[in-house]
Amino acid sequence: MADQAAGKSVEQLKGVRATAKRSFSRLVNSITRTHEDMTEEELKDSFNRLTMEAEKVMEANDDLEAGFITELEAKPDTSEAAVLTEQQRADLAKTASECELKLKEIKTLVREALWANFGSAELSTALQAAEAECEHVAAITPDGNYEVYDFVLGHLKELVGVAKERYSKWKHWIPSGIRRDLQSNIQKLELCVPRLVSRKADFLEMRIKEDADHLSSLPVTSSCPMPIIKLKPTALPKFLGNKRDFHRWKKEWEVLQGQAEPSGSKEIKKFQLLDSVDEKITRELRLTTYNTADDIFRVLENRFGNQTSIAIEIVEELQRMPAVKSHQPRKIVELIQAVEKALQDLVDLGDTGAIKNPLVTKSIESKLPETLKKEWLIYVADSRNTVTPEKRFDSLLEFLKEQETIYEQLDHLREEEPSKRERVELKHSRTKFTKSGSDEGCVVCGDGKHKKKLYFCRQFKTLKLAEKKAAIKKLGACWSCLDVHDKGSYCKPTYLCKNPGCKEAHAPLLPMP
Known part of the structure; x- marks a missing residue:
């Protein structure tokens, strides 16, 4: 600021100080009006800005004082040291005093608002939870159940850690009148934990004593070895957030x-x-x-x-499943099983109406392959099956369950009949496309329009990484661009990843190895 003041007149320095005072006053008035409605982050930001604006006022005031002295020294008839007038000294002192008082007042206001609205409840809750758990652990009578005591002791350590973390966070905002009491509470908790840890020895001693008493009470048995059946303990189911x-x-x-x-x-x-x-x-x-x-x-x-949102999520997940082809028995079985699971989940929720909606039933029908769809329509048309609009979903599910066994058997037959042509492809199609692949269409979805171009296949994009690799290997496509070309040919840059951060060429649909 002293460098900025050099070359400026007293009037200009007065203007700079007036501007700084106005900015400081605006911020003070804004905080005074809205501090009760501010969030924690807004109050802390206002506190920092207030300090910065006050520093600007004090620096501008010091620059003005230097300007007064410079102006006095520049007068040719002044032989003695420059001395400010009484009015100038009073003006400078008044500005500094008012700024310091107002800064202290508003800082106190912000501290009180932060503590009352946010810090007090957060720190008090953490302290009360830790203190209550400390009393609970201290009241446990030593017995042979060492594992339970060790578990609750570990939980106590976690709560004490949380309380210490909250105290460190709010330490600078705690009113001075209660800061010493809160610090004392934290110290008591820190001293409580080692004392309770030392009680583990009492529990272990009781465990040993109980085991000895139990062994002494057992009747003497024959020395012949007895068969031992070890049963694996049943663990409680764990919730992972689904x-x-x-x-x-x-x-x-x-x-x-x-x-x-x-x-x-x-x-x-x-x-x-x-x-x-x-x-x-x-x-x-x-x-x-x-x-x-x-x-x-x-x-x-x-x-x-929330049962409503869960039901909507189940139905939407079912509707997002892609349609399947007649030559994909495994996909057909998976679709049928997905419908059965969705119904079972909705039965558990008590909301089966979500899936029995006619629109949802129609969506499921649209995903069936053409041959299965035709058989379903014949089933509907048969009057003996009594398929009504109200029971259409139930009839569809009954029909699909009958078909599930058939398509399971078809899938097993496909796995049990290895094709010699496929073995030749897997052996020789590392970088060259074979004639059999050309006749059959896309190795993933069967579409003949993109039989040699995996990067055009929508279903390929949804496969897992292992399934993608199997499809590339079966087709004999290039691992870099997913196209089929000779081993000596170059990859087309159109189908390579364009991310400048990638050091090696690879397809966008495959991650870097």
Whole structure:
């Protein structure tokens, strides 16, 4: 600022200071009016901007003082050191004092708003959860159940870590009157954990004692070896975040948990539920902060259990399936099984009407191959089958189940009859297209329009990487451009990846190896 002030007149420096004061005053007024409605990020940003604007005012004030002195020294009749007038000193002091007071006042206002609206609840919740868990762990009486104590102790460590993290985040915004008390609470939690960890020895000692008592109470048996049957323990089902599986998972979990823990302990049920939910979901929804399994189920239900959205998702996924051809028995079986699974999922939701909608039934019919579609229409026309509009979906599903076994057998026959022509192709088609492939059409969808050009096949784009590689190998296409050409020929640049970051030529539909 001193360099910027050089060469400016006093009047210009006064103008710079007036501009800085106006900008500072506008920001002060804006914060004063809207601080109660600001978000956490907006309040912190306003705090930083306030400091910057105040610094500009103070620097402009210092530059003006330097300008006054320079102007006095420039007068030819001045032999003594330049001294500011009383009015000039008062003006400079007033500006500095008002700026500092207003800065301190608004900073305090922003701190109080941040703490009252955001920090207090967040830190208090974390501290209360950690303190309550600390009391709970301390109240557990040492017994032989060492694993349960170790589990709840690990959960306590997680909650204490969360509380310390929240304290570090809000440390600079905590009012000075309660900062010492909160710091003391954090220190108590840190001291509590090592003391509770040392109690593990008591649990291990009780375990050893119980095992010894149990062995001494057993009757003396024959030394003849007895056959031992080892049963694998049944684990509770784990929820990974798929909405379609939520209600079925919840029902199975509650049944198995009730059988495994007949005592009905709320604490054990809560910890078993947390262990049965994916860690990513637990962190995202902060499930460890809830007190009971019922509260955790309520949060999970709100996120994953909306039956209407699940039903829509099931139907839309079914409608997105592509139509299948007559020469693809495996695809036909997969379509039938997808319809059966969608119906079963909707039965679990209690909303079968979503899939029995005439539009959905028509969409399923349109995906059938021509031969199967013809047989279905003949089935509908037969009066003995009594296919009515209201029961059209049920009749279609019954018809498809009968066809499923037939197409399963057709698929097995195709696998059990290796073609000599295919063996020749797999052996010699590394970079050259064979005549048999040309006659049959596309190796993926059977379409003759793009039989030698996999990059035009829509169905090829939806295949998994392993299936894509198998199709390329069967066709004998080039691994770089997916076209069929001689080994010595160059790849057409039109069908190569145009990403400048790729160091080697490859097709856009295949990732870099």
